[in-house]
Amino acid sequence: MAVYTEVGDEALTAFVAEYELGQMLSCKGIAEGVENSNFLVRAERGEFILTIYEKRVKPADLPFFLGLLLHLAQRGIPCPLPLTGRDGAALRQLMRKPAAMFTFLDGVSLRRPGPQHVAEVGRALARLHLAGADFALRRPNDLSVDGWRRLLADTLARADEVRPGLAAELSAEFDGLAARWPRELPVGVIHADLFPDNVFFLGDRLSGLIDFYFACNDWLAYDLAVCLNAWCFEREGEFNITKARRLVAGYVEVRPLTAQEIAQMPILARGAALRFLLTRLYDWLNQVDGALVKPKDPLEYLTRLRFHRRAGGPGAYGIG
Amino acid sequence: MAVYTEVGDEALTAFVAEYELGQMLSCKGIAEGVENSNFLVRAERGEFILTIYEKRVKPADLPFFLGLLLHLAQRGIPCPLPLTGRDGAALRQLMRKPAAMFTFLDGVSLRRPGPQHVAEVGRALARLHLAGADFALRRPNDLSVDGWRRLLADTLARADEVRPGLAAELSAEFDGLAARWPRELPVGVIHADLFPDNVFFLGDRLSGLIDFYFACNDWLAYDLAVCLNAWCFEREGEFNITKARRLVAGYVEVRPLTAQEIAQMPILARGAALRFLLTRLYDWLNQVDGALVKPKDPLEYLTRLRFHRRAGGPGAYGIG
Numbered sequence: 001m002a003v004y005t006e007v008g009d010e011a012l013t014a015f016v017a018e019y020e021l022g023q024m025l026s027c028k029g030i031a032e033g034v035e036n037s038n039f040l041v042r043a044e045r046g047e048f049i050l051t052i053y054e055k056r057v058k059p060a061d062l063p064f065f066l067g068l069l070l071h072l073a074q075r076g077i078p079c080p081l082p083l084t085g086r087d088g089a090a091l092r093q094l095m096r097k098p099a100a101m102f103t104f105l106d107g108v109s110l111r112r113p114g115p116q117h118v119a120e121v122g123r124a125l126a127r128l129h130l131a132g133a134d135f136a137l138r139r140p141n142d143l144s145v146d147g148w149r150r151l152l153a154d155t156l157a158r159a160d161e162v163r164p165g166l167a168a169e170l171s172a173e174f175d176g177l178a179a180r181w182p183r184e185l186p187v188g189v190i191h192a193d194l195f196p197d198n199v200f201f202l203g204d205r206l207s208g209l210i211d212f213y214f215a216c217n218d219w220l221a222y223d224l225a226v227c228l229n230a231w232c233f234e235r236e237g238e239f240n241i242t243k244a245r246r247l248v249a250g251y252v253e254v255r256p257l258t259a260q261e262i263a264q265m266p267i268l269a270r271g272a273a274l275r276f277l278l279t280r281l282y283d284w285l286n287q288v289d290g291a292l293v294k295p296k297d298p299l300e301y302l303t304r305l306r307f308h309r310r311a312g313g314p315g316a317y318g319i320g
Numbered sequence: 321m322a323v324y325t326e327v328g329d330e331a332l333t334a335f336v337a338e339y340e341l342g343q344m345l346s347c348k349g350i351a352e353g354v355e356n357s358n359f360l361v362r363a364e365r366g367e368f369i370l371t372i373y374e375k376r377v378k379p380a381d382l383p384f385f386l387g388l389l390l391h392l393a394q395r396g397i398p399c400p401l402p403l404t405g406r407d408g409a410a411l412r413q414l415m416r417k418p419a420a421m422f423t424f425l426d427g428v429s430l431r432r433p434g435p436q437h438v439a440e441v442g443r444a445l446a447r448l449h450l451a452g453a454d455f456a457l458r459r460p461n462d463l464s465v466d467g468w469r470r471l472l473a474d475t476l477a478r479a480d481e482v483r484p485g486l487a488a489e490l491s492a493e494f495d496g497l498a499a500r501w502p503r504e505l506p507v508g509v510i511h512a513d514l515f516p517d518n519v520f521f522l523g524d525r526l527s528g529l530i531d532f533y534f535a536c537n538d539w540l541a542y543d544l545a546v547c548l549n550a551w552c553f554e555r556e557g558e559f560n561i562t563k564a565r566r567l568v569a570g571y572v573e574v575r576p577l578t579a580q581e582i583a584q585m586p587i588l589a590r591g592a593a594l595r596f597l598l599t600r601l602y603d604w605l606n607q608v609d610g611a612l613v614k615p616k617d618p619l620e621y622l623t624r625l626r627f628h629r630r631a632g633g634p635g636a637y638g639i640g
Contacts (some may be wrong), residue, residue: 008431013428023522025426025522027428028348028350028351028352028360029350029351030348030350030360031349040348040350041362047362084399104346106345108329108344111329114331
């Protein structure tokens with residue numbers, strides 16, 4: 001939610017001239033995307049998003065991300081399409097940082113999505129999984145079990161500052177999950193961060209999916225488990241089983257789940273909750289003075305983690 | 321340069337529905353305007369700016385600001401035009417704060433304007449002064465001599481933290497200026513903050529003037545003196561007399577200066593430099609932890625103030 005890099009008008013005009021957009025009419029830094037600087041560019045040919053990649057995105061991962069967006073957009077997924085410049089390149093430099101230009105997606109993200117929106121998210125997620133099936137590049141999920149182990153090591157000593165007993169609970173949870181994490185499920189390209197902030201709607205219709213900078217190859221059902229965490233809990237931490245049913249029903253309309261995927265849903269949901277709990281905890285303990293972004297409360301995910309731990313089976317999510 | 325207020329999609333949709341804009345297509349918080357929260361709203365009828373007024377703008381001043389923008393836009397000044405809703409009101413509330421919707425202005429602000437741009441600024445400033453002549457509301461300039469006195473009282477004790485000797489220099493400067501400040505010059509509505517950030521260009525053509533939240537009634541020539549400070553110094557503090565000549569020449573093409581206004585230009589320019597030096601010094605000494613905006617260096621204006629103090633007469637600016 002911030003603009004980190006300031007861009008002078010001359011550098012900007014030169015950059016935009018690399019694309020066939022006509023004259024640039026305006027450019028505004030926008031408060032979107034936690035990891036990168038984003039600008040809404042208006043030009044004679046329409047609206048576009050200019051992204052400058054800041055240090056949290058590894059340059060080596062950019063061909064995967066940009067290639068994936070191109071691949072998905074060509075298959076009808078409503079995601080930002082990277083534009084290629086006059087030289088045929090989508091990835092170039094601005095202010096000595098990697099940068100790219102994308103199509104603009106209409107729509108607004110919802111603060112309080114209803115069950116009908118969650119069903120749309122399920123359908124869109126399944127379509128994304130099918131469309132990604134023949135994408136050639138690979139990127140491991142660096143926020144799966146090995147990533148949790150690293151985050152745990154980096155946060156354990158101070159976890160009890162956030163809540164007494166948290167360190168012990170996280171350790172036990174990690175050990176349990178590492179031992180029981182699925183070894184064989186259908187794999188593919190997942191979004192891995194499909195939160196309400198990253199989904200646009202026009203009325204009840206889903207109009208855009210954004211922020212693919214955690215996308216990677218992992219269990220497809222894990223992506224659905226992320227969405228169970230992201231879309232199916234209410235403000236005070238209550239699980240909304242109606243939304244969970246609609247999410248999964250929307251998903252299976254497009255891509256049926258296997259029996260294994262259904263059976264593993266509680267453990268996948270626990271893993272997803274641990275992943276967001278650990279990254280939020282890390283950011284909470286490592287706040288940067290004067291940072292533009294206020295870290296999110298990690299303990300929201302402790303509540304969710306405990307819910308999933310208590311879930312007896314997929315029936316707790318209204319599945320199967 | 322920040323978005324302070326977060327707005328939920330439901331409140332936003334309800335707010336936008338008050339205007340005849342068609343369906344809202346998107347809304348992005350934009351990094352523009354230091355004092356307020358600004359959003360770029362795309363709707364079926366086009367692009368608009370939604371402004372939520374934060375605490376630095378006094379609600380009692382809003383009828384002056386909105387009325388002025390309406391008055392100026394109706395007279396062809398390229399400034400944001402406040403939209404009136406279905407109820408005929410331009411000023412309403414969003415998230416319990418005053419808010420208004422404006423037309424969107426194309427163009428980009430220039431980091432390194434050339435003499436041709438500065439001439440455009442001179443012409444636009446004079447047009448603004450003529451267009452404002454019959455505006456009925458009044459707002460005193462609270463950042464003129466009395467305002468400087470208050471700012472000086474609030475900063476004097478700590479001014480030497482920024483630079484040894486600054487307190488004594490500011491005191492002497494204030495006393496000299498207060499004694500010699502003009503008592504009788506042509507008055508009218510002035511912008512009072514027409515910096516490069518607040519002027520948009522499309523190529524060499526000036527396309528927009530924004531951020532009228534310091535506008536007030538004061539000597540018209542003081543506004544030109546603000547622009548001498550804002551547009552005619554280079555990065556290392558050198559005065560660019562070519563730009564000054566073009567600024568003034570552009571201005572007098574539209575509105576000739578009186579002999580008195582020309583004669584008083586050095587003292588007006590000193591006053592303008594002191595005004596920005598004092599407000600920057602105040603912000604520098606009162607930095608808010610975790611603030612989104614980094615204060616600007618006050619000492620840039622000490623250099624400018626000293627330049628004006630040494631100016632023998634209007635000839636130093638290439639005028640008269």
